[in-house]
Amino acid sequence: MRPTLADAPTFMAIGLVGFVLIMRAIRRVWLQGNDLLARRLCAGLLVAWLLGVFFLTLPGIEVVGATRRFNVIPFGGGYRTYTETVGNFLMFIPGGAVLSLGWGWLMNWRIAVAMGAVLSLAIEVYQCLAMSGRAADITDVILNSAGVALGYLLCAAWVRRWSGEEYSHSQGESEDFGSSSRGKRAN
16 A cells, blocks of 8 residues: 555654654663764664655655646645645654764754755655656755754754753864763763
């Protein structure tokens, strides 16, 4: 059975609960000093999130005889539903969060948003070119990118709160998981 737009809120709710539980486990592992395991959990969470995004966006429903559409006018088109709009935003928040937690020391939020936009654009182009009856929409790219930004910034604030350290990647001030500042971390 292929997923439909009506199934998306259920899948996202289940995914969000699992995501929060795994983020809490990563926090606990990191505070205990097992940096390698924390990084592996982040990588696994990133792969799980990507699979979830692909599961919800790529299989699609083929519409026989439908034409392909590409909307390049942001928030135009008038065919969007509330579920689709909110879903596109919410679906990419976990991606930003896991990029912040696992690889924040390598990138700032702008790089994470650019990565999310490229992924979203690739999905939209694929939907337009390879899937009959699916529309590619620039609004989806914008909403997905905004979701990555919010996820990244929320996770950065969360890490700052429980680590007791400054978490400013763009200035190169924060330290990696394997830093010597482990004694500063608070439960």
